[in-house]
Structure formats: C-alpha cells, structure tokens
Amino acid sequence: MAMPGVSAGVEQMLREMREGVPEGRVPARIFNDREIYELELERVFGKAWCFLAHESEIPRPGDYVTRYIGNNNIIVARDEKGEIHAHLNMCRHRGNMMCKSEMGNASHFRCSYHGWVYKNSGELIGVPYFNEAYERKLQRKDWGLVKVRIDSYGGLIFGTLDPDAESLADYLGGFQFYLDIYLKQGLGGSEVHGPPDHWVAETDWKICAENFSGDGYHTPVAHQFGFHLGYFASSGATHSKGWAVHIPGKGHGIGLGHTPGMPPFFGYPDELVKQMHESLSPGQLELFSKTRTAVGNVFPNLSFLIQPLSLEPGDPGVRFCTMRLYHPVGPGRMEMWSWCLVPKDAPQEYKEAAYKAYTLAFGQAGTFEQDDFENWIKVTKMTGSTLARGVDFPYIQGLDREPLKDFPGPGYAVEPYVTEDNFRNLWSTWVRYMMEGE
Amino acid sequence: MAMPGVSAGVEQMLREMREGVPEGRVPARIFNDREIYELELERVFGKAWCFLAHESEIPRPGDYVTRYIGNNNIIVARDEKGEIHAHLNMCRHRGNMMCKSEMGNASHFRCSYHGWVYKNSGELIGVPYFNEAYERKLQRKDWGLVKVRIDSYGGLIFGTLDPDAESLADYLGGFQFYLDIYLKQGLGGSEVHGPPDHWVAETDWKICAENFSGDGYHTPVAHQFGFHLGYFASSGATHSKGWAVHIPGKGHGIGLGHTPGMPPFFGYPDELVKQMHESLSPGQLELFSKTRTAVGNVFPNLSFLIQPLSLEPGDPGVRFCTMRLYHPVGPGRMEMWSWCLVPKDAPQEYKEAAYKAYTLAFGQAGTFEQDDFENWIKVTKMTGSTLARGVDFPYIQGLDREPLKDFPGPGYAVEPYVTEDNFRNLWSTWVRYMMEGE
Amino acid sequence: MAMPGVSAGVEQMLREMREGVPEGRVPARIFNDREIYELELERVFGKAWCFLAHESEIPRPGDYVTRYIGNNNIIVARDEKGEIHAHLNMCRHRGNMMCKSEMGNASHFRCSYHGWVYKNSGELIGVPYFNEAYERKLQRKDWGLVKVRIDSYGGLIFGTLDPDAESLADYLGGFQFYLDIYLKQGLGGSEVHGPPDHWVAETDWKICAENFSGDGYHTPVAHQFGFHLGYFASSGATHSKGWAVHIPGKGHGIGLGHTPGMPPFFGYPDELVKQMHESLSPGQLELFSKTRTAVGNVFPNLSFLIQPLSLEPGDPGVRFCTMRLYHPVGPGRMEMWSWCLVPKDAPQEYKEAAYKAYTLAFGQAGTFEQDDFENWIKVTKMTGSTLARGVDFPYIQGLDREPLKDFPGPGYAVEPYVTEDNFRNLWSTWVRYMMEGE
Amino acid sequence: MALRIPLVAPEIRDSIRDFLYLESLALDERRFRDWLSAFAEDARYEIPVRVTREKLAEWELSPTSRIFDDTKQTLEFRVERLETDFAWSEQPPSRTRHYITNVLVEPTDKADEFRVHSNCLVYRSRGDEPNPSIFSAQRKDLLRRAGDSWQIVHRWAAIDQSLINAHNLSIFI
Amino acid sequence: MALRIPLVAPEIRDSIRDFLYLESLALDERRFRDWLSAFAEDARYEIPVRVTREKLAEWELSPTSRIFDDTKQTLEFRVERLETDFAWSEQPPSRTRHYITNVLVEPTDKADEFRVHSNCLVYRSRGDEPNPSIFSAQRKDLLRRAGDSWQIVHRWAAIDQSLINAHNLSIFI
C-alpha cells in the first residue's frame, strides 16, 4: 500500500487531502514542504504538459530560448526547416551545459568542454578525436541531446517529460476555448511584446497557480489601492459578479469578472474589437465581450490575465494581457516569469499603451504584482511552520452550487465569479498526480 | 521499539545518551545535526513551555508583539479588557501572515490577502462576500486564529503548543524562587528597558542554554579581558566560589557566583536594596545578597543574568540584568533575543547606568557577548563534522558530590559554583523530551 | 542485502554503476546529489588516505597549518622534536575550535572557551580548576585531541580517518613512480612557493578529480585560446599523443602528453635538467623527458599538473608545477586549494618565472583554471536535474585497447594520451568505496 | 584617449553630485513627494529588462521589455499608491539605502543639460528577514538645470542581473 | 524645494569627506588608537535598535534601546580590550572595509560644527567563512573643527536591519 519513496507523514497527508478536497479542505502543509517539493518535481513536473515558450519568441530558423521544466534546463530551438525542437540543455558526453544564454540563434551547438557538436535539432554530428580516442566506435546516433516531447496550441509550445502522457489536446480538454481570449486578440493572434522579466520569490508556485485559477476574492483587498484610487474598473459592491469555469479532472480553471454597465470589450481599440468578431466564435464573443477580467491557469503552472488599467482615475482604462509561468526552484521558492502578450495586428500605439499599463500593474515592479507577491511570500512563510502542519484551509465557496445550464463554453461553469470550485478541481487534480500509480 | 520518524543512527545516539548523561557523557553530535533540529521542533518546542514576552512589553490594551515558538510566529496581544492572548500569526483562510510588525497596537487584525478580520482576542468577525461567496455557510466561530495556551509568572508570559502540558507552575517546579532575583528587583518588580535587540548566529541554541545554566567555568577564560583589565569583580583565585542549583527532572538550572569580601548586593543603589528587603523572602535575601553573578536558564531556551560591570578598573561596578531567548532557526543556527530588565522603581540614573553597562557587556555589541558567540559558533562548526559524531564530551564535574543540606532554596543545590550538575540535569531532561512516548 | 542508511534509489544506482563502469557507463547523478555527498563523507573521505599538507609548509618546530578531511578540520603541526602530528581541531571539553588560523606557530594550544591546554602533539596538559571543579578526577591522558593517523611520501603528508586503512605505500601502490615528476624537480626536491590560494565553487569535486586523472581530451577545446594564440606548446593535430597510466584498483591515474619534436624537458632551466638526471631513475628520465604535460590525480582528491606556458606566442615557454586539492563542502559544492610547487634548488629567477606562469594559467585568476571551472560548474548544475538522473555518460575510449608492453613505469599504461582507461579505474574504485562492506 | 571624456566645471559636477545624494536621501527617508519633485514634468523613468546573451549579441538590455517604463504621471500613480494604507508591498516599509558612486558628468549639446553617469548599489531590508536584497545598477541620467538646483529629465538604470533576486521591486532606483 | 539643503563651502565639504575617509581607513587598518583620537572628549557614539513597525508607527528606531550607547570613555574600554590577547571575538581579526558614500554636509548654528550625513556600507569577513557580513547604515555625525582637522562630537549610525545577520558586532561603524 505504502507509496515508495514517500514518508508516512506525507502519504497520510495526501490520502486525507484526497478525501478532504471534495468536502472543501486543503492542508496548509502543501504550500511549503521540502518533501512535497521533491515529489512534485517527479510526479507533477515529470508528468504534466509544461509551458516552454511562445512561438513568437523564436520566429526565425536557428532561434532558440532556454527554459525549464522542473529543474531541467531545456533548449527550445527552431531548426533550419522551421521545425521546433526541445532538448535537455546537457551535453551527452559529460553533462556540460550547451547553451548558456537565455536566447540566441545558432544552427549548431558546440560544447565548451570537449567540443562535441550537435545540430539544433539534437543530432550529435561532431566528435573530436573520433579516430584517435574512440577508434570510430562511438555510435553518434545514440548520443544526441535528450529529446523532450513537445506540442503546441495557439502559439504556446508545451513539453512533457512523460513519453506516455496523453496528447496536449486531450490534456487541455476544452480549455482551448478560454485560452483564445488571450491568444486570439485580433486576426493575427497574440505575440510577446519582448522577452519576459523574471525574478526569484520565496513563494510556493501553487499559491500563484491557485490565485490565477480565478481568485477574484482577493482583488478588492489585495489590490484595494486600485479600487480606492479609481484605477481599476470594478467596485467592491459588484466585484463578485461574473463566472468561474474549470475543466474537471484536468486542473485548468478560469475566472471571468464582469463589471455591470461597462461597454463590450472596453479598453480595446475599436478596430481590434472588429477583428475579434472574426477571430472568435459566437460563443466566445458572447462571453468574452462581457468580461472585464479574465484570469486563468493551465495546470500546473502557466497563467494568463487580461484586465484593464486606468491611468486617469475613473476612466475605463487600457486592456493588457499578461502570461506568467511559476517555475519551482525549491521548497517555498520559485522563479516568476512574466510576459506581456500584445495583439499582433493592433495599432502600435495601442501595443505601447498596453505594455505601459502592463508594467505599471504587473511584472516585477507592477503595482498589482508587488502586492500579490508580498502576500504570497507571507503565506509561504507561515505554512512552513510546525503548527501549520495540522491546519486545513476552508475551500467551501460554491460547494453545493449547480453548474450553469447552456453556458456558451465547455467545462464546469458557475456563477458568480467569486467562488472556489476551480480551486477544488485544481487540488484534486494535483493530489491525483502526487499519488499517481498507487 | 523503533522511534517513528527517527533514523536508526539518531535513535541509537539518544539511547546511549540517556545512559551516558548520569555517568557524565554527552555526545557532540547533538549540537549540530539537521535531524536533531527537526526532532527538537516537534518534541522540545512542540511540548515545553516557551517564553513569549514580558508583560511590560505590551502594557496597554491593543498592544501586541509577534514572537516565535520553534518556527511558529505567534501574536501576543492584550485585548481591550486587558487580558492577554496568544495565537498563531496565520490567517485561517489561506495562511497569510496577519501582523507583519514586531510590535504595535490594534484592536483588530485585517488580512491583506482577502480581508478576513479577527479581533485581537482571535475571533473571526469579518468575512468579505459572506453572502455572495459563502452563501452564509462558513461557520465563523470555527475559523478563529489558532490559539496558543499561555500562562505567566512574575511578568513572564509563556506559551506551550501542547494542550496536555502540565501547568506552568508545575513546569517551573520551584525555580520561581530563583527567578525572583531577576523579576523582583525592588518593589515594583522588573520591566524591560526597551525592545530586545536580536541577531542571527551560526550557533546551536543548546550551547547557550547550557552556558547560562551556570557555566561559571568559562568566565575567567572566555572573558579573561574583564579579569585582566579589572572590569569584572572576580578573580581567578576565588572564581569557583558560590553555588549551583537545579530542579531535578525539569531541566532548569542556575549558578550563583560569590566574590569573598564584597558587600551584600554590591552594585545596586541603596534604596533598591532597601526595597528588596520587602520584595524578597528571608531565604532569598540571604542567598541573593551574597550573589555576585546569577546566571540561570529556564528549560529549554530562556536565560537570565545579573552581574556587575565596572567602568573604572577595580571598582565594584554597576549591576545589570539581562534576559535572553535562544530561538532555533536551523541546524546549528539560531536567533538571539536580548533584553535588559531594569527595576521599575529604581532611580532613573541607575536605570540608565545599568542599561549602559548592559550594552557594554551584553547585546550584540557587548564585550562579553561578543566573545561568547565567537566561541559558540566555533563549537557549532566543529560538532557538525563526521569525526565529532563519535565523540562524547565529559560532564563529570561534581559527579559524586552530595547536595547541600539546609540550603535556603528549593531544588538540588551544590557547592562550588563551578560544577556540571546543572548540565547533567539539563541534558537528561532534554533527552527525555526527545525520546518522549517511546 | 540492502545497504544500511542508503536509499533504495541510490543503492540501485550504485549497483548498476558497478556493472556499468567496465562497459563504459557512468551515471550523471553521481556528480550532484545530496545523498551521494553525505555517503562520500563517510565512505570515501572517512576511509581513504587524504592529503593534508606539504612538509615545506611547516618547516620549523611549532609550525602548524589547519586543513580538512571531509568536513573535519585538522591541525597538522610539527612538534618541538620536529615530528609531525595531525589532530582534529576540536577541544575535547566542549568542542571549541582550537586553532582559528590557517597557519601559525605554537608549542601549545589553549582553548578560548574554558582554557584547556594541549601540547601541539595533542596531549592535554592544562585543565583549569582541576581541584575545585574536577576534584582531580579527570583522567587527562584520556582527553587529548582526537588523533588522526598520518604518513607521508616525498614531502606529501596524508592522513586517514580509518585506523584499519592499508599503509600509504600500499595505497599509492606504485603511483609514487609518477608522483616523482612533481616531487623530485631537481636534487632538493620540490617545495611550495607559498600558501595556497583557495576559493569556493559550485562544482562537484569528482569532476575535477576525473579531469586531472588525465583528461587530455578537453584541452584543445576548453583551453582553445591557448592553442589559438600560440601560448601552449601543443597543436590539435598531435594533441592526442602521449600515454595514460593508472594503478588498477587504487584509483590513481596520470596522463602524459607528448609534443613531437620538442626538446627533452623543454621549459626547464638546463641546470635543473642536469639535477634531474640524478634525482630521477632511468625509467623516469626516459618517460618524463618526453612529457610536455603531466596531469595526475591521487585518489580521491589530490591532483598535480606540470605543463609549459609560453609568454610569447610560439615559444616553448616556461614549465610550472601545480598541486591542487578538491575539498567537498556540499552536494555539488567544493573548495579549491591550489599550490605552486617549485624546485627547491632551481635558480630564483626560474622560480619566479614559473610562479608567474602558474598564476597566469592556474590559481583562481589563471586563464586555464577559469575556463575549467566555468565548464565544471555547468556540468554540476546540469547533472543535478531530474532528467539527468536517468542518463549515463559514455566512457568507452580505449575500452578494448591492450596495455603497453615494457612500459618504463608501473601500473596499467596505454597509448595514446587521450583515452578513458584512467577514468574507468577511478570510477570503479570510487564505487567500491561507496559500496564498502556490502 | 578613451579614458578621457570632456568633463565639466567642478562646481557643476559637485552640485550635480550633491543633488543625486539629496535625491537618494529623499528615497531612503521615504519622502516620496520630495523625490517626485526631483523630476521634470517631461521626465522619463526607465529600467530595461536584461537578458543573458552571448558576448557579441546585438543587445543585452531588451529594446522592448522594461521593468519600469514610467513618465512623471505614472511615477505619481506609484507615489499616490504608496501614500495609501493599502500598499501592502511596502507595509511594513522596506529599509533602503542608495549608495551612489562613480559620478561622472558630461556636457551635452544643451548648455543647461548634462549627462550623468553613476553607479547605484541599493541595499534593501524587509521585516525580520536577515538576508537583504542588494541591487546593483548602472545609471545614466539626463539632468537639467532648474534655478540653483537640478531636475531629472531622464533616469535610465540598468540592473546588473537578468534573474533578479527579489520578490518584487516596490522601491525606486 | 525639499531637495535643497543649505550646503557649505567646497573646502569644508571636501575636508570633512577626506576626514571620514581617514577615519574609516584607521578602522579598516585596525589602528584603533588613531581611530579613538578622531573623537572629541565629550563624544557620544550611538547605534539605536531598529524595530520592524507599520508604516506610520511613531518610531522605528527605539528611543530607549541601543546596540552601542558609548562615550569616549567606553569606546576606550572597547579599544583597550581589543589590545589584549583575549578579545576572542577579534582573534583572528575581522577584515572590514567601510564604504562611505553620499556625504552631505550641513552647517549648524555653531560656526565650527557641522552636521554630516553619510551612507556607510560595511563589509566584514572572518576566518574561512565564504559569506561576509554586510552592514548598511545611515550615519548622521556632528563634527567639530579641531585645528586644521576635525573631531567627531556625535556619531549616530542606524543599521538598516531589525534582525541583524551577524553573530556579533565586534567592529565599529
């Protein structure tokens, strides 16, 4: 019965969590624990589809970026034929790092230790002293870079370390419908405005993942200044309004906040709105046009947010879109990667305005981001203590609500925006991964 | 037989230690070992009565300080009725930290993440969107802050994480008699001179606890400069004189150093001495008046010291009182918290002089403190090495001495001041906690 | 069957490694893993003969240096009779560090905590309050410093924590023949030019040990600048030429690189070469005179290198000799200790020139050293990731080559210089230590 | 010789250096309104995103990505926020200390504007966290004479890290 | 404008700045008697205890608690101690480096006394510990002219941490 390589304490906690989540209980301990972290590297990040890069980050042949899945550094490169490949960024000879930059362009990678050379598609093609040292006996084809399985949706490149993982399409399981709000801004779709900024935080990645699975509950308090000063187009009185949707069993969730009386797609330039009538389906249009805030998370650790920010108190503001990755680097420790996605076909001045709004609200110096992380490092600190190990948190919001009938999109949809249905789905999915195989 | 969650190696060491202490052997390994540290958090700091604050630190309704028991951050607050409460400083909703300051005054605590509001007495009284999000189903009374059991003696507020712990009075077990030398300086008793200074040291907390359980042995060497320059009213020749007392089975111990030929209570202002004839019992008076140095520790990690310091070489000097807490924060790593206690009813100029003497001798820049910590970080470093794991230290001083008959105070009292009886009691108590339940 | 105190995963890996090494496979995981590190402290550094100091570092009575074996700090001292002793640098009373300096001169060590005094030969001779505190009952002879067994070869002082270890001569097992190239530079032998410089690197010590066991393969690439700019007397075309020798079952290995057409002993002053005709045996002369580069490692972590460096592009350059110790301080973390050995009887100007060449090439700012460590920290980083745990590295160079007949020196000798025979011997020795006793 | 740049009159150099010290004192004493007043109405405040690139890459400081991309108006937005009771990231406030060194002043083609190079090491400590954040930045400011003092027309600061070791940047550089 | 304080004559500012450099050089070279001589007979040397408080708390630097609370006499006590062979906390000695920046000099109502602001970053390394201690402090000194040099009448230094990351403070700031 016992889970191999798992302590009795953690196994017990996971079993109780599996029972508890449907009843609205989640143990504090999962948010800061070394053993949980190490188990996640193997069971969550070793199994799930994890985000690597957006195609617009490597537009030309030879372009590459280096990213992470768990603690594995991965090269994501576009080969000369335009095909994208992902490989562990480790030389097969003695394990040196091949690409030491975050981005670049190269058709071949040459190792700086003994000089083995690989094509950007992973094949080993150069071995010094192949005659003298190897007597031609090394089978080059067996020693290419370690391949990582990839697939993509709407420009998002995902990778999985699990050869037996289901397809990305099945993994997303309908969440694509909602991702389009971020990825199909206008006919040309979305592109990154530039490289992400990233930073380290003493935060557990799961706290962020939960928050972006649709935590509309925190906004009026954690970002109270925005309401107070009139920089955010919502009010405490109506802030709970909107919808929450998740894909049962998959862990993905999104919150769609609605501000009564606001014009459709407010904060977008008209011509972009016009484009979206073509780029989006009727069901998407109906839903997204009413959406002030779209805050969603793809299990495990990729999030998105669309939201307006006002530069003048009270005006509806400018809508911006951010994509963020929570990269775990230790117990209660992560790297935050934050991108701004802009509509490819939007006017340049809108792109600039949206980017400015993004930097003012998100990214390391963003005023919303700042407050989120301040809260999150404190949650992480507190949940690491011995007393917290005995504590469950309540996840009962919307526990006995019925899902909405004839909701335009797939998945399990409820009203209002402020609820915890998405979180329960996130945690039951997470615990299933953690207990995999037992 | 095996101790659950304890490695064979540590269990073996603890068993041998339990046998060895009465014979004067303590293993070096206990002073720097990750597993020991983690076990202590659970078995020592999760069970014992631990110091939280002195009542004079939170004199007014609403005053609070945040402190630690083990790695648990605790709010110690005085409510509007003047009653003192202690709670885990963690929001029950998602675990955010409630009070982010070391001290302050508030009748209510509002969480900065989602806005739950608690009274400073711990009750949950405010939940945003109670209707919209919770459909009024959350039982507020079930979700107050996690309460910590407290009790106090002579202004010292202690807390325990163990609901079944014996009473504080039983826990102190007579050590109160000796604590009075620190707590009843004059009729008004003692008060803190101000907030403690605290700092981090690569030191195991137990090294300090042992030292302050009455290590008169180290003084002439570790603090040799004081003897050498005439700033300390003792001499190598007579330094061993005095008494050592401990409470068997409780772990508390005190050393009372005596300098022949010094006037009673030397270093105190006369009027304070007059007051002490009222504040102290005859037995206490008899003993304390002969005491130059009173250095004691309440198991596990709260210590006190009264001692004179001379500002002019050779003069008897000024008596000061310090209270210190050794807060464990990792294997071989701690936070030192150091207070100066002054007699509430002493003349202001004496308080100032005593405080100046304290800062010159103790606190982070204190000349005695400096040398102690330099030694202690080195002990910690050395005891963490693989060879040290096989080494026992000798604790045989006074092994076959008889306790003193008709000693004025309770507990097991011996002569001279320089002996190791108190330490053996400290270690046998510690190992009992560590092996609890087996 | 199970190895006590070893996880199933690591045990499995070690078993497979034991099978795999002879077939040319070594698992990436050994280069960055906490459990492996902790096991090494006990099984490799707790058993092997480890380098402590060179006799020329403590020439006079009373001279001492403090060094490490594993995480144990060791005093290596020359007593008044000129005899050398090694002891754990820990006071037996409470574990304080005795010598806090890297080097010095003292006939006695006095502890700064309670004043116990030891002779530099380890005997406890002074105990304060021996009457008052110990009632004369402490057996001084039982409480000397913890002795470390030592032995030496050619000025190299080694120590072992294993009382049952074979003799140093047996341990070296013939490698002395090759060590002489470093230790017998001229009639007076070699001496240190001064204290080592040392620094911390996020590198596993074994990566360095392998490299210096004769990794001629990396030189043309890792140190390409030297070839490219003409500062190194070799060329890619001929760089593989030379010999590799190891002592089977002992783990020691050396690579001897040869540059065709270079004069014997080029880079040494003539008079030194003349001396070596006396200091070396005919077999040594024959071999060493043809050697451009001599790069060797004494298991586990002591390395040497002799090599010429040109200050003018193209000229043969000046020969220097470095000795280096890889001191493990954590998983994937080490301290590098780097000395320059100079021939005692060489002209001063040659010593200076050799030292200048050494600092330009090795030591923390050395241009060759810089590039080695840049590669090594990257190898360490990459081999710590979860995907790397499944990866083996190929060690097949020279797998079915025959050893050379009538080679002038002992051990298993092969041609060419660039091969992996030495490494297979290194790793099979290492894994034997790691699985000791099972 | 490349180690010589046309330097300006000592009084100007010293006055600008003192101005930078006064500016950072305002920040470190959390007098954010005073600090704002150091900026011209048309001021820009920029911190580009740094990317780890190979030696000869065309850029290391992203031409498009920024951590701060502010005007005086948006700086005021930030200051206004810090003045509320809800700026959680600065509650309790960070303890900062700006170490301004290597100040070099160059003339520009405008007589009343000067290009000012400085190194800025920012020490930041929060709560009871024993490990401070230390930020290192190269600054290139454009300063304009304003009466007998100065105004910042352009503050450009490049942080010397690509992965920044702090959970947020709720302070100014 | 709040970013302007009445500054003093360049010679005075420069001479005071050089004096502070000389003072810290004495400390970093462990010439403690020389360092003592920088203090006036009536000098005070103060380092208050810092407490983490909410933004608008009446104080963050304790009005009553101090880490150092010295007169010239007690500084001499400390120096005398450092001169013995038993000052274990400095045996072997700390390697310190005082980085003095942002020096601003204000006149006081006394013609021969000046209020001097400076930032002081202290780097301290001990033994073979690879991680140094780094202390950041705001200093406000009162300096008095003494012949053609200066004397410290009041050294006030506030360390920018409430939980200090060092096992002791056996050095001076």
Place this chain on the structure above:
Amino acid sequence: MALRIPLVAPEIRDSIRDFLYLESLALDERRFRDWLSAFAEDARYEIPVRVTREKLAEWELSPTSRIFDDTKQTLEFRVERLETDFAWSEQPPSRTRHYITNVLVEPTDKADEFRVHSNCLVYRSRGDEPNPSIFSAQRKDLLRRAGDSWQIVHRWAAIDQSLINAHNLSIFI
C-alpha cells in the same frame, strides 16, 4: 595626528578620482583595450593571497603568493584572450560594477606620481544565477601624470577574504 595625511591640491585629487571612475567604467562596459591603455608600459598589477592569521602575525597578505602577478604584457595576454571566442569563463560575459569609494590621494617624492588609496566593491553577476559575487578590496595605486590624464604604474588590490566565494576571477579589480 594620525588621521591626517598630507593631501594634495583639489584639482589633482578630483582629476585622479575621475580617472579611477573612467577606468572602472571601461571595465564595466568591457572596453578592455581602453582599460589596458590606463596602464603605464612598466606597470604592475598585483593581488596578493590573503591568509587567516592570528592578530599579531607578521603578515596576513602572503609575501610570496599572488592571485594576480601581472605586468602590462601579461595583462595584454589576458585581454587578448578575452577578445577570442573561446574565453569560456566570460561567455556569456560577467556583469560587473565597480564601486570606488574613499579615494585618498597622497603625494610621493616624485612630483608627477601619487599614491592613491581607494576602496573597491565589485559586484559581479553571471547568467541566471540569482546570487551575485561581491568582492571587497582595498586598493593602493601608484599613478603617474600622463599629459592631462593619468596612468597606473602600480595597481595593488587586496581582497578582504581568505577563502574567496567565487568559482573564478575572470574579471579585474
């Protein structure tokens, strides 16, 4: 009084200080040829090995061991190397920032040469490593007038650690 050293004319002190800033700017902007040009043909560049010793030891900076022991020729060797594509230790390049403070200038017996004391804190960041290396050094340079600028005749820098917390020293101090 020991806190007074004969100081030099303000113009010289300021010009030398600016020169040191320009030199470090060249390093931090990786203009290594420019940096080389700051050295005289007969220049020496020395960083001694530091050893942890007891208080009264005859030396702490080894009289024989050095980390750098360079002439202008060997500095050029290093720069030439950095200009290749194979200087792996600087590929990608370190991001350095040299904080030069406490500059004191002393005359020597040569009218055109000056002894310059400075403190040098070097911040160095590499790749996506969040923890920078921070080096603290005391520098004593000998500078010689060269036209209206200066040349370094002797750069002597002592790092304030005996066990240095960096995997290499591929940068200059």
